[in-house]
Amino acid sequence: xxxxxxxxxxxxxALGGWWMFHGGAKQPVSQAAxxxxxxxxxxxxxxxxxxxxxxxxxxxxCHTQQGGARYAGGRVLPTPFGxxxxxxxxxxxxTGLGDWSFEDFWQALHSGKGRxxxxxxxxxxxxxxxxxxxxxxLAMFAYLQSLTPVHQPAKSPSLEFPYNVRNxxxxxxxxxxxxxxxxxxxxxxxxxxxxxxxxxxxxxxxECHAPRDALGGxxxxxxxxxxxxxxxxxxxxxxxxxxxxxxxxxxxQDIVDLLKxxxxxxxxxxxxxxxxxxRSTQHMQxxxxxxxxxxxxxxPPRAPVAEQKSPxxxxxxxxxxxxxxxxxxxDCHGKDGNGVAGIYPxxxxxxxxxxxxxxxxxxxxxxxxxxxxTAGNPRPYSMPPFAQQLSDSDVAAVVTYIRQTWSNKAxxxxxxxxxxxxxxxxx
Amino acid sequence: xKALSAKLWQAGRIVAAxxxxxxxxxxxxxxxxxAQHPPIPDTLQQRIAACTACHGVHGEGTPESGFxxxxxxxxxGYLARQLKDFQDGLRKYGPMExxxxxxxxxxxxxxxxxxAAQDVPYSRSPMPRLSADALKRGETLVAHGDPSxxxxxxxxxxGSQLTGVQPDIPGLVGLPYDYISSQLGSWxxxxxxxxxxxxxxxIANRLSESDISAVSAWLAGRELPADMHAQxxxxxxxxxxxxxxxxxxxxx
Numbered sequence: 001x002x003x004x005x006x007x008x009x010x011x012x013x014a015l016g017g018w019w020m021f022h023g024g025a026k027q028p029v030s031q032a033a034x035x036x037x038x039x040x041x042x043x044x045x046x047x048x049x050x051x052x053x054x055x056x057x058x059x060x061x062c063h064t065q066q067g068g069a070r071y072a073g074g075r076v077l078p079t080p081f082g083x084x085x086x087x088x089x090x091x092x093x094x095t096g097l098g099d100w101s102f103e104d105f106w107q108a109l110h111s112g113k114g115r116x117x118x119x120x121x122x123x124x125x126x127x128x129x130x131x132x133x134x135x136x137x138l139a140m141f142a143y144l145q146s147l148t149p150v151h152q153p154a155k156s157p158s159l160e161f162p163y164n165v166r167n168x169x170x171x172x173x174x175x176x177x178x179x180x181x182x183x184x185x186x187x188x189x190x191x192x193x194x195x196x197x198x199x200x201x202x203x204x205x206x207e208c209h210a211p212r213d214a215l216g217g218x219x220x221x222x223x224x225x226x227x228x229x230x231x232x233x234x235x236x237x238x239x240x241x242x243x244x245x246x247x248x249x250x251x252x253q254d255i256v257d258l259l260k261x262x263x264x265x266x267x268x269x270x271x272x273x274x275x276x277x278x279r280s281t282q283h284m285q286x287x288x289x290x291x292x293x294x295x296x297x298x299x300p301p302r303a304p305v306a307e308q309k310s311p312x313x314x315x316x317x318x319x320x321x322x323x324x325x326x327x328x329x330x331d332c333h334g335k336d337g338n339g340v341a342g343i344y345p346x347x348x349x350x351x352x353x354x355x356x357x358x359x360x361x362x363x364x365x366x367x368x369x370x371x372x373x374t375a376g377n378p379r380p381y382s383m384p385p386f387a388q389q390l391s392d393s394d395v396a397a398v399v400t401y402i403r404q405t406w407s408n409k410a411x412x413x414x415x416x417x418x419x420x421x422x423x424x425x426x427x
Numbered sequence: 428x429k430a431l432s433a434k435l436w437q438a439g440r441i442v443a444a445x446x447x448x449x450x451x452x453x454x455x456x457x458x459x460x461x462a463q464h465p466p467i468p469d470t471l472q473q474r475i476a477a478c479t480a481c482h483g484v485h486g487e488g489t490p491e492s493g494f495x496x497x498x499x500x501x502x503x504g505y506l507a508r509q510l511k512d513f514q515d516g517l518r519k520y521g522p523m524e525x526x527x528x529x530x531x532x533x534x535x536x537x538x539x540x541x542x543a544a545q546d547v548p549y550s551r552s553p554m555p556r557l558s559a560d561a562l563k564r565g566e567t568l569v570a571h572g573d574p575s576x577x578x579x580x581x582x583x584x585x586g587s588q589l590t591g592v593q594p595d596i597p598g599l600v601g602l603p604y605d606y607i608s609s610q611l612g613s614w615x616x617x618x619x620x621x622x623x624x625x626x627x628x629x630i631a632n633r634l635s636e637s638d639i640s641a642v643s644a645w646l647a648g649r650e651l652p653a654d655m656h657a658q659x660x661x662x663x664x665x666x667x668x669x670x671x672x673x674x675x676x677x678x679x
Contacts, residue, residue, distance in 0.1 A: 332467070378533070425521070
């Protein structure tokens, strides 16, 4: 019933959107008519700057498929509304951006519209990229146009009705999209503003680190308050370093270490964040990483979460968990849960252990894996996967134990949760 | 003058030695403070716990079930290629793809060399009951192939003793029946592939299903040669073009 109602509402909005905006279709700006001349796009300094910006914006992550040519697209991004493949952004004339002018590119990045004015699906994070400055966008465009063209046709999105009606996005945009470049806060330092620009804009951190509602939108822009990543099933923790924040107690250096090397005294990047570190943040200039840390440290304290009393008698579960922990985990993470500096992350006070859902801890126990390889940590240590060795009940017990021991006070997880994440696809 | 410089040299050595001893003593203290944990060895073996949890500390695999393949003693180039193929999604198995996704080529090479250098005894695995005719067919395919279907002999690439060829061709003896037959099957279902031209995919698709059982059973049941090491590099001329061998070969 709820779904039918949702479809009706979206349909009405789509119709309204079509009525109001059907004149929105536009002709692309040809390269000849562009206000940006060829020499501007061929300037080596601008191309180099664009390469750096495209790296720290992590464009390649979505626009490259597993084992595929860089920036040639094809990676299929799963969303609750359907699967959307990322397009080819190399300058191939038929299948990429070869015929695009800077005006076309700016319209996509800044306004979330394709070359012909069609509304883009917000899986392309234009809700964040709209904050990118025109100069930075021009540098990135110059860089992308300097790549070797790769002929790789785009796959089609597989969205079901009503989500395949692009004009329905008019309604979505009215609710969630605030177009406009980043406006510096003159009461704050240059470093803070640079950090805010990178975090809210190009770095698009909120795309994972903020909660989404049923329509996939984010109510409070720029909250960084943590959220479950839809369809991927990882939890991107809250990024406040102050009281009750996900990163409570993290120093500037801890943030810098995690982004540059993949691990810090407080935790190690894994899952989607391992990818972000490996491909993107480890390549950031020191000033930029420090600026991000400065900005994150200014995020406000969070409201305390009321401790949930479980109706279950947890004593047998905790006893089972303690036994497994002593046998399987303590050699590396320590009886005190504090890990080994520079090698194994602490579990005590770890944001990913204590996040509200328990997904991260369950999945890390099941999957194990390496810390990301970075220039600062080229031969990382790793964690064994326990999917083959521990039953659902054992995983639930040991995860509940680590979430409720030492300083940790997170809710329990149950066998039924483990069953679900044991079968979550890995990509 | 000479005597003076000799004395200075000796004094310098004493100072250096005592500084070294002090440094060692300090390191000892730092270590004692870490008493919460057994010390974590700075070894590759310790670093790759994610690999050895399933494949064994020495890459011995699980021969009784055949589920986690043996890695020990396989040629390093072959192992490094498999890691890359999992990374690129050419070879499909979720847990492996996840584990190796962000490893660098250098680190994968080092891990491959670790397992290639392991020398652990081979063990026998359970075998299906196959007719004598089927085993004879298996032996024929291994030693001579089937020219009528353009199937080359296994030994033409994998070595006269079927123990593999350095640095890229794995051995076929000492592997469980389940492992060999499932690999041949996965080349047909495209869950195992490699860089083009993928010669093993071509061969697996020319084999019939009964051929796959026959050849897997004969290989798994074969007495192991005394020397299980791979033959030296360049000692075979592959009859097909193979991407994994840098496309060397006569073609067929």
